[in-house]
Amino acid sequence: MKIIADVDKCTGCDRCKLACSYQLHEGFNVFLSNIEIEKEITGLPLKIYFKAPCIDLPCKKPLCIEFCLEKALEII
Ligand code: SF4
Ligand code: SF4
Known part of the structure; x- marks a missing residue:
């Protein structure tokens, strides 16, 4: 299982990163x-590249998913 992002929904707000740091540290x-x-801001629309190497999901209840207001993250 791993976390993936729907980059069409993601706004690059970084809330998931803050949630992850809180969960881990x-x-x-x-x-x-x-x-x-990674945000490519040289043109519009904004291009987002998302990577979360949590193959074995260290978190039983991933805060990254809960913190994403855009509902862009899911476990597959
Ligand atoms: S919280 Fe959601 S919208 Fe914000 S950067 Fe993370 S995946 Fe994208
Ligand atoms: S599953 Fe846990 S470690 Fe992985 S990105 Fe989400 S909060 Fe961070």
């Missing part, structure tokens, strides 16, 4: 997140 720091998001 009990602090809000995007640099301590398992999630990588």
